[in-house]
Amino acid sequence: MRDQFDIVIIGSGAGGAPVAYVHARRKDRSVLVLEKGPLLRTQDEQDGGNLSDFKRDEMFNAGAERIINVPGMTNSGHPFFASHIEPDLNDEPHIFSDLAGNGPRVTIEGYTAQVVGGGTQLYGGVSLRFAETDFSLATFNATRTVPLKGDPTRDALRHVIDWPIAYKNFIPYYEKAERLVGINGTSSGQAKSQNFPFTTPDQYQVPRAPNPISLYAEAGMKACGFDTYRTPLAVITDHHAPSGRKAGDPLVGYVNRYGDPLGYKSSTWVSLLRPTIRKGHDLEVRPNCTVTHLVSNGRKVTEVHYRDESGRERIVRGTYVVVACSAIESVRLMMLSAEHDRTGFGKAIRFEESGSHLGRYFLTHAFGGAEVAIKRHRFDKSISLDSDFATDACAQPAFLDEHGLWAGGAIYNNTSDQCLPITLARTDGSTDLDTFWAGFSGDMAKRGDGIIDWLNKDFGTRLSVSFMANQVPRYDNRIELHPTLDKWGRKSAHIIKDWHPHDGAVMSTLAAVCEDILLAGVPGATRDDISEGSVYGNAVRVANHILGGMRFGETEAESVLDTDCRVWGFENLYVTDGAFMPTSGGGNPTLTIQANAFRVADLIP
């Protein structure tokens, strides 16, 4: 088995695959991708077979009950429900505590997916660019005189730094990602295009007709005076030449939390890795291989240690090593490597050193929204993708000034949510991924006629509008190691985080906007009909947007990575998942992670 490559990449999702794509296509360049999860195939790629390993099956989304059985956790004995490509929490727990000391508890929040393609196999595909101000929130706020809501001690912005790269220099990588990944949407109406116009034509494929229920959201956005656009989604609607995929009928509702058996969803496997391998480039993907630690000599990472599919210890070497296991797991890998060699790797990455930023400023998004049941109308929401219409109105400086917010975010409607019966029941009243079924199971009035009444009210009628906004970075929000050992005898990741009160202000403001959109867009709806809310107060929620922990910056004094996303202290170690972000951006992060990975790929010699 080969054990020497030009580049070894750990993780095959949004952060890893773009680097593999670029480098494997360079002349005489060898690339290895190590992936913890399996390689699951689409229908057209099985060797002589007809079927995919992904299914349109609600039991694949979150099937049988499992029981948390990790000693010392506050929720030991509680059930959890995970998809077939999320980890067994008893084998590899993510452990969560809040800043008030509540916990520790095991959570399914904060995992993406363990499979070739990573989180891009399960995500809804929302592929928004960040706004220009998202890259420079320190500078943007430095000159403002508007007091921030929910920030009486004026400490909200204490840990905010600008991204150390210019937005205009990043735009070509957004375009590259949009072209190569395969995204449908529209650019007209995106406020981000005011200063940085999209190419003509833009890189998007033409979206399919929206689900009719989404037209209420569009009408509401317009009635509020907002420009709208079709939400960019990583699903192909037409033949996609870069990846050699043919279009079909992607509108089936089995989108969010489902792998796509037909490969229309643009996971990094079908869009970047598979076509590179098919073209004969020197790219090897080793699935079912878990990297345990990195070994260094001076400023160079010399060995990548991993467990193969049988659990045997293996070593592979790369001239360059790229870590992209999703932010929590990437931070954990660095810390495990540091514990393995405190004076070498540990010192080089400043593990547990005073003033070190390793693991700090862990981020997700401030998110939430509003929801209404549309009376006297019903729609087949199972003929849909994840979202149809979006607006950038709440990321504009005038809006932020008016409401006293440090940063804004995107708003879009959800289309496929709760379109299938089991999902409707298991998410009924649940507050996060850890509380699936808790609402429905205990709502004893939902029986017989009670269920009919509930379905009459909610099935095919519910329209939700969500926001995804920047979270305030805090030094105390962090990833550490927890002594609980995983199935390989390695310490687990411990996520310690909470919201800043200003996050609460951001969320309540944007949730109110979502409510206004529904009020304006749905005829006859009153505020009493609309429920609005956010994740403020529920710190464990991360929406699988796992960001920060190794932010990039201009100096080692303020960051873990340099502007090229290379780890300070190492010559050949890069990080390309969401860990690099110093602020979380006003939209779903995947496209930005992909674009940044393309950028970093160009910077790796």
Add this chain to the structure above:
Amino acid sequence: MVARRIDKEDQYVLNLCTKYLARINTDERHSAYGVDAATPRARISESWRFPVVDSHDGNEPDAYEWNDVTFVWHIADLSAPPQSVLLLSTCHRLHEPLPLVRIGDTAYFALTVKLPKATRYRYLFIVDGKLTADPINPQTQTFANGETWSSFFTSAYNQPISFERWEFAILDRLTRHILPFNSTEAQNYLGREGGGGNVGHLYRLDISVGVANFIDKVVAREERHRLYAYKTCLEMLDTILRRRETRAPPEAMEESLFVELYDDMASGASALFEHGWDRSRYSDPADFLKLLRRHAMTGAFAHPKYGGNPGGMAWAYLSEHFTGDNGKTAFDWQRAQEKPLGTSVEYRG
């Protein structure tokens, strides 16, 4: 029955194995409620997945009627792997064991065979000449002679495994009361528009039977840790019902008795404990009702291969009941599902 061997890519087998079997940590974290305590499977993840029952991937006209079943032997000590692993099973001629083949130099021997859906078999492995039950798969059958064989069932199996007839009867009555198909509105609707009452009759009859069958299977495999709850609580419920109504067995009792039972369990009514619910055996009747509600909803609306929702009947109920603004159904489930269950021209299941 003569199983036909199916060739699978090595990657297919490894994808099924690594997550669940490969590890060095020997903590017993996979023995939910102690159900597998002190056994090897307490240390591995989701042992119930083995042997792996998957859709049959073939071009035959009747391919949909079959499963591909993959048996796995995990080599515990790679320094001393067995020379041969054979499958002795009622799914093949018992005098003609089938060899499992080692996947390269990995820790796994595997064999995939094509078997009909809705069947159940038992098997043993012969490892270097020695007969043994499967140390991974927790499903077993023990016979009068004391022999214990491993067992498994294929998709949509509908014969009882976990429950006795009387237990099915109570399950059936309770789940009917939870689900919408027996509601006044559903019956009125189905009687009026569902084919003169015939379709309505089918919904009422078959969906509840399907749900009880789903529960019978899920506590035999994925959620074995819940079997105790059912066994214990159904026995107590039987006692309570017979104390409350002495003239008829539970399957023939008036609907009102099950309504009362449901309400008492939901509220924890003192009458329930006076009539036979023993807190020392299962503390909170509402917890059991929550479990039953989750399983009822899942069993009704999960893919038919899990044993409930026969022919997609519960989906069809939603499809008929809910009409969209365009006059068509508001739940066209068939367009996304594989033929012959659904009508998708792309997705093959």
